[in-house]
Amino acid sequence: MFISMKSVSAIVAGICLGAVAFQAQAQEPTRLRDAAEGLFLIGNAAPTRAFSDLIASDILAQDFNRLTCENEMKFDATEPQEGQFNFRAGDTLVEFAQKYGMKVHGHTFMWHSQTPQWVFQDSSAPNGRASRELVLKRLENHIRGLMTHWKGKIDSWDVCNECFEDDGRVRAAGGFGGNWRAAIGDDYMEQAFKIADKVAKELGEEKVLLVYNDFNMYKPGKVQAVVKMVNDFKAKGIRIDAIGMQAHWQSNDDPSIETIEAAFKAYAGTGCKIIISEMDVNTRNGFRNSGRGLERDDSVQGNADSSAEALAKRYADLFDLFVKYQKDIYAVTLWGIGDGWSWLRGGQPLLFDNNLDPKPCYYSVLKSLQKGQKELKK
Ligand code: G3I
Numbered sequence: 001m002f003i004s005m006k007s008v009s010a011i012v013a014g015i016c017l018g019a020v021a022f023q024a025q026a027q028e029p030t031r032l033r034d035a036a037e038g039l040f041l042i043g044n045a046a047p048t049r050a051f052s053d054l055i056a057s058d059i060l061a062q063d064f065n066r067l068t069c070e071n072e073m074k075f076d077a078t079e080p081q082e083g084q085f086n087f088r089a090g091d092t093l094v095e096f097a098q099k100y101g102m103k104v105h106g107h108t109f110m111w112h113s114q115t116p117q118w119v120f121q122d123s124s125a126p127n128g129r130a131s132r133e134l135v136l137k138r139l140e141n142h143i144r145g146l147m148t149h150w151k152g153k154i155d156s157w158d159v160c161n162e163c164f165e166d167d168g169r170v171r172a173a174g175g176f177g178g179n180w181r182a183a184i185g186d187d188y189m190e191q192a193f194k195i196a197d198k199v200a201k202e203l204g205e206e207k208v209l210l211v212y213n214d215f216n217m218y219k220p221g222k223v224q225a226v227v228k229m230v231n232d233f234k235a236k237g238i239r240i241d242a243i244g245m246q247a248h249w250q251s252n253d254d255p256s257i258e259t260i261e262a263a264f265k266a267y268a269g270t271g272c273k274i275i276i277s278e279m280d281v282n283t284r285n286g287f288r289n290s291g292r293g294l295e296r297d298d299s300v301q302g303n304a305d306s307s308a309e310a311l312a313k314r315y316a317d318l319f320d321l322f323v324k325y326q327k328d329i330y331a332v333t334l335w336g337i338g339d340g341w342s343w344l345r346g347g348q349p350l351l352f353d354n355n356l357d358p359k360p361c362y363y364s365v366l367k368s369l370q371k372g373q374k375e376l377k378k
Contacts, residue, residue, distance in 0.1 A: 002358060003058045028370055032063040035369035038376050039326045041066040041103060043333030045278065047341065048072060048089045051096050055356045056337050061100040066331050068105040069093050074114040078146060082118055082138065085145050094153050105333065108158035108213065109143050110192045112177035120183050135183040140195045147199050156209035158244060159196045160189045162291060166216050168225030189229070190238060197239040213244030213277050215291030218255040218263045230270040242330060243267045244277035248289045251281045251314045252302035257321055264325045273330035276322065280335045280342060280349035283311055294344050311348065312360035319365050323372030
């Protein structure tokens, strides 16, 4: 049962109606984690403060079996100065996950954002910029530092995050998001995957999944480009195990179920697992949920706004699709617990409200998983 402000006061008042109803239908799994069993892993992204919050920790332990650090395993958090690693915040999440039998997804080795400037600098170079060799050495040292510290405790790592434009071009070396490419060269993603695989082998961690992760992964140009990259990697013998679709989506039909389905088919065709890695659903008209946050976009209309029912339907449609593709989908991760903690300020994108009480979309997801599990058992 949920420990929430509402339920606490209901129990105190002796009105245990919810609990009675809950026990009466105890046959069906009543939490997401149990309902998703056999289908795919079900995850959440948590900031450190979640683990000292009674309600948040209870939700994480009961509803989810996979955790991602929202920020705490990123480059700036784990190696703010060269060679000076800080694992404290990441450890908090990993310890919690181990206690409750959850898998951990590592996010992320290489990303244009939240990477400290020292990575690209060299005060001894005439132009102050670090050479390709030096940046590759630093990347390897970073990957080795993280993989060694969390050896045996991480199930999958985002090796590269958000390297493609929506039309499928790799982000330009001199443009926004092109810092790693500018420093290493056009083969920067290839190099990152090679290093991650090499270090994993050294540590006997070959089972750790190596993932490419990005937003807008349903856009045809991006789908084509990522599929091509994966196929190229495979042809060259470079290991890549999974494709992460962030799934920062809209509550209206954007992207449509058909569009997402086409992307699933294309990604599954590469032989990679699919991970829905950062799911949340924008409810605000006039704003688009992009990888950069809620951005003003007047063409975005027809969102659910405050209609909890419309959001519940959208979540149900999406989870029905995930269930349909459960053979190809390894995990589905929600990007946060309650709306009040979401990076999408002022929206209602998640399964729990500001008080961390479950919303109608929580129950529609639960129902969709229950249905999927029944189908599976037939
Ligand atoms: O840690 C500082 C803190 O010291 C300071 O007092 C505070 C003041 O604003 O800022 C804190 O840093 C914030 C950080 O989250 C930790 O809370 C940053 O300002 C804020 O920009 C940062 O936002 C994160 C964002 O990535 C950064 O790009 C979001 O929480 C996080 O949800 C978001 O996650 C990304 C994924 O990693 C990649 N895909 C897109 C997704 C959403 O943007």
